[in-house]
Amino acid sequence: MEEGLVRAAIPRELVDVLGVEPQSSFKAKAFTEAFLKNSIQQPRRHDLQNMLSHKAVILGYSRPKKERRKSAKARGLNARQKRELKVFQIKPEHQRYELFLPLHELWRQYIIDLCGGLKPTSNPQVVQQKLLKADFHGAILTVVRSKCPSYVGTSGILVQEFKHVFKIITRDDKLKVIPKRNSVFAVEINGFVSHIYGSKFEYRASERAAKKFKVKGTIDL
Template structure:
């Protein structure tokens, strides 16, 4: 231990010059560290390098800020359920608004929508138009009941103002609203002289669900 202490002890003053030794390795490392921090760190942080090295460690990496736990987590607002919608009469149209002429602009928008959906009806094949109509939204379309198990519905024509899972609600030119069940009914839709027959049994779902459904080619449905 005594010999090891003598080996690692500092050299006597004046002996470094005679031996050609530049100085102790620790002093060189200290000078290098201070110069590096002065050139690289002090320009950005404007800190006292000597004070930082003496009193505390310098963190050169990014530290994520702490979360504010006092802030309350915002809950996502829930929509109305079916019972609340019925109580608030969301789907009911006021009697003063049940006028045929008020829905004519909606019919014009629907006609333009179908033209863009089918890419122009004049140059489209009947099969292509039929496939597009089955998945289309019919709000604003002028539809007619051509066949039904209930003879009272046959011949009713009007603008579709509301579509539900099981029924169509249309308004006629006489400003009367009619509720037509989809099941066991055949409807006709006319756009630019093109007449298409649609079976209500295939439409027994909401319009949003129908747009993503894949329909299989089946035969006609006898009524």
């Protein structure tokens, strides 16, 4: 329809204004093409120099890497150095029962808080599970059974726990080294007595805290 209007004959009143003859198809066609050419806006060609002058062009950028300083980690003593310096040895003048009584009182309060008060209504199995992962430094341990009869009846405050032995200070100020294997220990807190089977307790205190113990019956020596 629009094409028909464009190609339609020029009205008579516009003949004089436009200077064309109404019956001249050649002139009408030339006029139409010229009109359309002037009316349609041609796309501008972008000037490359102008574009580069007014727009930021990112060519690439990398931040300088910061030099990482190697932190000097403090290295602890190895096992041989600890033995040479006698780090784990308690001096004879410090092997006194009364010196470790405050440690025992701290341990009692620690266990009571850990077990939720240790009331008579406390579940023994829950308390036992808590004690399996507890720290026993400061506890009063008593050997109730052992394959070595000389250990039976030995009682004192635990001052050092290793993987295979307990070191305790007795009431007569003597340092005793009791092997865990083939020994059963009793520990009493507020009337609650628990037994520790040393053969199943051969871990360091830090290792025992992260270990998952399976519920099993007691094992005789």
